[in-house]
Amino acid sequence: MAEERLRRNLDVALDPGPDFPSRAWLSQTMAAIENDVPRATRIRGIAAARDPLDLLWRGRRVAAIVAVIALAVAATAGFLAIHSKVGPAPVHPPLGIAPHDVGLCSPTGSTTCGFAGQPVFVSANVGWLTEDFIDQGSVACNPACPKAVLFRTDDGGSHWSVQVGLPGYSQKILASPDGREVLVVPQGDLGAALFHSTDGGAHWTAFPVPAGLGESAVTQCNFSNPPCTITGPTELIDFINPREGWVLSQEASFTMADLFHTTDSGASWSSTRVDLRSAFKVDPAKGWTDSAGHVDHTLYGKLFFRDSSTGWFAPVTACVDSGAGCGQQFGWDLYMTHDGGRTWLAQSLQPPAGTPPGATVTIDTVRLAANDPNGTLALRVTAPNATQPDPRPYVYTTSDGGDHWLNPTQVPGSSSLSYVQLDLIDATHWVAWSSSGVIHTSDGGQRWDSLPSASFLLNVLWLMFADPSHGWAYGEVAGGFVLDRTTDGGVHWTRAGIPEMGCSSCLTTPAPSPPPGGPVPSQLLGYWDLSPAAVSSILQASGKGTCPTPLTAATCKISLQLTDTEYFWPNNVGLSLAKGGVVVKGNEIDFWWAADCGPDAANSTGRYKWTLAGGVLHLTSLNKDPCPRSVLLANQSFMRGS
Amino acid sequence: MGSRSMDDLPEQALIARAIEGDRSAYEQLLAAATRSASRLAFGLLQDRSLAEDAMQEAALRAWRRLPNLRAGSRFQPWFMGIVANQCREIRRGHWWQIVQLSESVAAAGTDESAWLEGEDLRRAIARLPFDQRAAVVLHFHVDLSVADVGAALGISTSGAKKRINRALKRLRPAIAVSEARVNG
Numbered sequence: 001m002a003e004e005r006l007r008r009n010l011d012v013a014l015d016p017g018p019d020f021p022s023r024a025w026l027s028q029t030m031a032a033i034e035n036d037v038p039r040a041t042r043i044r045g046i047a048a049a050r051d052p053l054d055l056l057w058r059g060r061r062v063a064a065i066v067a068v069i070a071l072a073v074a075a076t077a078g079f080l081a082i083h084s085k086v087g088p089a090p091v092h093p094p095l096g097i098a099p100h101d102v103g104l105c106s107p108t109g110s111t112t113c114g115f116a117g118q119p120v121f122v123s124a125n126v127g128w129l130t131e132d133f134i135d136q137g138s139v140a141c142n143p144a145c146p147k148a149v150l151f152r153t154d155d156g157g158s159h160w161s162v163q164v165g166l167p168g169y170s171q172k173i174l175a176s177p178d179g180r181e182v183l184v185v186p187q188g189d190l191g192a193a194l195f196h197s198t199d200g201g202a203h204w205t206a207f208p209v210p211a212g213l214g215e216s217a218v219t220q221c222n223f224s225n226p227p228c229t230i231t232g233p234t235e236l237i238d239f240i241n242p243r244e245g246w247v248l249s250q251e252a253s254f255t256m257a258d259l260f261h262t263t264d265s266g267a268s269w270s271s272t273r274v275d276l277r278s279a280f281k282v283d284p285a286k287g288w289t290d291s292a293g294h295v296d297h298t299l300y301g302k303l304f305f306r307d308s309s310t311g312w313f314a315p316v317t318a319c320v321d322s323g324a325g326c327g328q329q330f331g332w333d334l335y336m337t338h339d340g341g342r343t344w345l346a347q348s349l350q351p352p353a354g355t356p357p358g359a360t361v362t363i364d365t366v367r368l369a370a371n372d373p374n375g376t377l378a379l380r381v382t383a384p385n386a387t388q389p390d391p392r393p394y395v396y397t398t399s400d401g402g403d404h405w406l407n408p409t410q411v412p413g414s415s416s417l418s419y420v421q422l423d424l425i426d427a428t429h430w431v432a433w434s435s436s437g438v439i440h441t442s443d444g445g446q447r448w449d450s451l452p453s454a455s456f457l458l459n460v461l462w463l464m465f466a467d468p469s470h471g472w473a474y475g476e477v478a479g480g481f482v483l484d485r486t487t488d489g490g491v492h493w494t495r496a497g498i499p500e501m502g503c504s505s506c507l508t509t510p511a512p513s514p515p516p517g518g519p520v521p522s523q524l525l526g527y528w529d530l531s532p533a534a535v536s537s538i539l540q541a542s543g544k545g546t547c548p549t550p551l552t553a554a555t556c557k558i559s560l561q562l563t564d565t566e567y568f569w570p571n572n573v574g575l576s577l578a579k580g581g582v583v584v585k586g587n588e589i590d591f592w593w594a595a596d597c598g599p600d601a602a603n604s605t606g607r608y609k610w611t612l613a614g615g616v617l618h619l620t621s622l623n624k625d626p627c628p629r630s631v632l633l634a635n636q637s638f639m640r641g642s
Numbered sequence: 643m644g645s646r647s648m649d650d651l652p653e654q655a656l657i658a659r660a661i662e663g664d665r666s667a668y669e670q671l672l673a674a675a676t677r678s679a680s681r682l683a684f685g686l687l688q689d690r691s692l693a694e695d696a697m698q699e700a701a702l703r704a705w706r707r708l709p710n711l712r713a714g715s716r717f718q719p720w721f722m723g724i725v726a727n728q729c730r731e732i733r734r735g736h737w738w739q740i741v742q743l744s745e746s747v748a749a750a751g752t753d754e755s756a757w758l759e760g761e762d763l764r765r766a767i768a769r770l771p772f773d774q775r776a777a778v779v780l781h782f783h784v785d786l787s788v789a790d791v792g793a794a795l796g797i798s799t800s801g802a803k804k805r806i807n808r809a810l811k812r813l814r815p816a817i818a819v820s821e822a823r824v825n826g
Contacts, residue, residue, distance in 0.1 A: 006810075010783045013763040016684040021694050026676060029701045030669050421798065461800040 117148075118474075120173040121466035124487070125156045128173045128182060128201070130166065150184060152201050157472055157485050157496035163201040174242045183242035183265050194266035196242065207266030209237065210247050210258070238303045238311070240370070246311070246341065248274070250299040254284040257299060259341040263308075272341050279344045280315040280335050304366035306375075306402060309340050312347075314363040332361060336402065352381065352394050352408040359383050364393075366402070367424045373401045374427035393422060395430060395445060409445035421462070429468040431490070438463065438473075440490055451490040465489075472496065515590050515605050517583025519564040524584070524610070527570070528617050528638030532556040535571075538631060558632065559641050567591060569632070580604075580629070587611070588622065591629060606630055615640050657717055661708050668708070672701055675718045678784045679725045685779035686729040688768060693729075700725040715793075719786065723794040726776045766813050774809035781806050 119129030130148045150173070151160040164184075172185040184195040186209065193206040239245030247260040247269075258271040276299060277283045287297040305311035317331035332351060335344040351359065360382045368375030377396040396405040411422065411432045423431045428444040431451075438451040465471035473484045473493065485496040530538070535556045536547040547556030554572075561568040568579045581592050592605040606625030611618045621634040653674075659667035679700070683693035704724050711720055767775055773795065780791045781802075792802035 006813075007782050007785075009763055010685070010767075010779075013767070014681070014685045014688070014779070014783055016680070016690055016693065020684065020690055021676065021680050021697060025694055025697070026669065026673060029672070029698045030665065032698060033665065033668070033702055033705050461803075 118462045118464055119157075119472060120175055121464070121470070121472070122175045122177055122179050124466065124470045126152075126154055126175075126179040127157065127466070127472075128152050128163070128175060129160075130173065130184070150195075150201070153497075156470075157483055157498075159497050164195065164197075164204050166195060172239070174239050176242055181242040183239060183245075185237060185239050185245070196265040196267075205265075205267075209266065210249050210260040210269055210271070236299070236301065236303050238305050240305050240307060244308060246303060246305055248299070248301075248303055248313070250276075250284065254287070254297040254299075261340060274341070274344075276315075280313060281333070281346070282315045282317060302363055302365075306366075306368045307370040309338055310368075310402065311337050311341065312366050312402070313337075313344065334363070334405075347403075347405065349377075349379075349396065349405055350408070352392075352410065355381055356383050364422065365424065368398065368402050369426075372427070374399050375402055376424045376427060376430070377405050378422050378424060393432070395422070395424065397427060397444060407444075411445070412439060412448050423463050423465055425465045425468055429465070431463050431465060431471070433463050438490065442468065442489075474498075514565075514581055514583050515592055517585040517588075517590055520562050520582055520584050520589070523612060524562050524589070524617065525564070526562065527641035528560045528562070529553060529641035530558045530560075530632070530636060530638060534636060541631070553641075560632070560638055569629075580627070584610075589619070591625070591627070591633065606633065608633055653717055654714070657708070657711060660705075661711075668705055671717045671721075672704075675721050678718060678722060678786075682722055682725050682776075682779055682784050683729055685767070685783050686726065686772075686775060688764060696728045697725060700728040703728065716790075719790040719793040722780060722784065722786065722790075723796060726780070726794060729776075763813070770809055770812055774805055774812065777802055777805040778809040778813065 117130045119127045121127035128150060130150050148166040150163045150166060152163050153160045166184060174183045174185065175181065180198060180200050182197045182201055186193065193208055195204050195206050197204045236248035237245065243265050244263045245261075245266070248257055249260060250257045255276055257274045257276055259274050260269040260271045262269045274280075280301075282299070284297045284299050300316035302314045303311070304314075313335045315331075315335070317333070332349045334347040334349065336347050337344050349361075351361075362380045362382070364378040364380065366375070366377045375398050377398070379394055379396070381392045381394060383392075393411040394408040395411065396408050398405050411430075421433055425431065429440070429442050430445065431438065431440045432448075433439075439448045440451055441448045461474045463471060463473045469487055469489050471486045471490055473486075475482065475484075483496045483498040484493040486493050532547060532551045532553055532555070535558045536551060538558070539547060539556075556572070558569060558571040561570055562582060565581055565583070566579060567582045583590050583592070587609055588607060589610045590605050590607050604627055605623075606627055606629065607622035608619040608625075609622055611620075617638040617640075619633050619636055619638075621630065624630075625634065653671070656667045656671050660671060676697075679697050680693065683696045683700075684690065687693045687696060700721065704721050707724075711717070767779070770778065776795060777791055780786045780794055781788060786794065788802050788806065789799045791806070792799040795802060795805075797805070
């Protein structure tokens with residue numbers, strides 16, 4: 001229902017008007033394709049056609065460039081301020097962040113608002129998962145609500161209990177084998193914190209992540225374009241257990257970074273400076289240029305650690321316009337450290353046989369247990385043309401602790417397997433799934449079998465196995481999402497419970513009670529227009545600009561629309577004016593509740609005396625209206641409108 | 643047995659012909675995708691002129707890259723991805739543009755009151771991060787399925803769902819106001 005309302009509202013809000021695209025668009029486009037001429041000589045849109053001298057555009061551009069320069073200076077200062085905090089060996093005190101009191105928002109409603117992330121299970125029974133706490137449709141969510149909620153199960157997923165509310169999305173969970181110690185790691189969420197528990201989740205402490213994580217995505221246009229800055233999340237964070245982890249944060253110079261290391265769950269950090277040019281053969285100061293001429297200085301890549309000393313960094317080495325954007329592309333080179341990140345050695349992966357020249361690679365994961373020399377590395381290869389379905393997923397294996405990665409094995413897929421995802425359970429047991437189904441291998445990819453019984457899921461969102469036998473699948477069925485469980489490697493599945501964060505009760509605002517009074521009398525019903533002069537005065541006083549000239553009702557109009565119990569503000573000057581409720585008692589008209597004022601009548605009611613003479617409605621203020629609408633009502637005269 | 647006209651050809655046959663260089667086949671593919679592409683481009687850019695430019699550039703790119711379209715894949719989600727990306731690039735170059743409301747209304751040539759009623763939602767859409775804006779416009783305005791949104795944006799279906807839901811969360815206040823306006 002809410003979705004349909006949104007569709008209807010979007011139809012209104014994003015209506016480009018008639019004749020769009022223009023009737024000539026297709027023929028002109030085909031003509032352009034026929035000639036395949038440079039873009040500058042092809043047609044421009046209708047606005048350009050109306051303004052052949054482009055004076056308006058040039059004027060805007062000059063003004064905009066001035067504004068942009070100011071913004072760029074401010075943004076750069078902000079970036080430097082953020083990154084200047086990155087010291088050589090900082091030790092952060094615990095944050096003053098308290099885990100949200102989930103009980104405040106807790107919920108019994110029927111609307112499922114949560115969206116489950118991939119869980120972690122330390123045994124067949126004990127596990128955790130987070131669920132993003134998301135509004136549905138137009139239902140309002142209490143801003144005090146957490147963004148996500150962490151759940152724990154002690155019976156393999158049949159029942160889940162709320163543990164803590166989290167201030168960020170997309171959490172990765174790490175837990176000790178006995179389930180006592182748990183760490184929730186933010187990924188790509190600005191300002192998020194690490195949440196740590198040493199009693200299985202009963203009590204939590206929040207620690208900040210070092211500056212720079214999630215903020216190093218800076219894109220600058222070259223000098224032929226207006227400068228621009230774009231920030232976004234990065235995921236250069238990895239933990240090997242609930243205590244020990246690393247964060248790679250780019251410095252403001254773009255060329256240097258700090259590899260932060262913690263062994264106490266983020267309570268304190270030490271850091272090692274890394275020169276990206278010498279360590280990883282990348283120089284973000286030069287950046288990568290996309291087809292539009294933007295220079296991206298972000299340090300992109302994937303960070304993986306196996307134990308306290310051994311880890312890998314896979315830097316993005318190219319940012320090439322692939323037709324679907326300036327895609328992040330890894331090279332075939334990995335960088336390995338044996339000393340906790342102080343020094344790095346290059347490793348070159350051998351492309352799978354038959355990989356065409358120009359193919360690009362995306363590294364997904366490195367999976368290597370601390371005391372096991374056998375491990376796996378998953379990547380995808382995208383061919384430069386359509387000679388094969390792509391991207392093709394491959395798994396490399398190692399038997400020497402990651403010093404060498406060999407035997408790339410292709411994960412079977414067809415053209416219909418649009419996006420294959422993998423869970424590498426151990427060195428030989430792998431599961432792959434896509435919209436087409438689920439397959440698995442128990443011999444390192446020599447033989448793959450389908451898991452037909454998993455087809456109960458219309459759409460598999462994730463699969464994860466704690467060991468080759470015990471696994472969980474989260475996916476969509478008609479009517480919602482479900483969690484299923486297997487104890488025999490996926491041969492049979494049974495429905496497990498799924499934590500549901502019903503949003504309704506948490507989001508429902510109390511039903512408002514109007515002040516005493518009755519419906520609006522018939523002589524006041526309908527539209528009442530402020531004079532254009534009054535509208536112009538209001539606009540100027542509120543800093544909203546001026547009315548277009550000539551000053552007429554057609555160009556500068558704010559109306560008061562009265563129905564039996566509600567008022568509205570139709571206008572043509574672009575103001576956002578909230579609607580509200582209205583009651584009348586004698587010569588008093590009370591306006592109450594509005595988006596700006598809240599539903600509480602006692603604190604939202606503006607009382608006015610109304611008089612009607614000669615077709616003019618005049619309102620005189622009887623109290624101090626707690627709502628900003630008073631500027632539109634107090635001592636104003638309205639003409640009968642239509 | 644009558645002969646099949648070009649209009650009757652299934653999409654995959656049109657794609658195959660277009661890959662071989664048949665411009666009329668490509669024109670048919672493009673014509674079928676024009677309505678969705680125009681809704682997407684205007685939804686993302688909220689400027690008729692820029693939207694037309696984006697669509698044209700996307701059409702040219704798609705023509706050049708048609709051989710990259712995976713066998714069996716549908717044209718529209720793939721083309722929507724290129725349109726979305728082109729809008730992203732245009733927006734990067736024009737993000738500073740300030741369009742006065744009155745000019746927008748005039749340019750749109752649309753019903754003034756309806757246009758004004760959608761202003762809150764339009765502004766809220768414009769304030770969304772581009773990826774979220776593209777996802778929500780593709781799903782709710784272009785009416786692509788979530789799976790197709792994922793295909794268009796080069797992300798998994800679950801990723802598309804997350805992106806849409808996050809956009810909804812950000813849009814929520816504007817949706818409430820817009821509903822009050824449009825439905826009120």
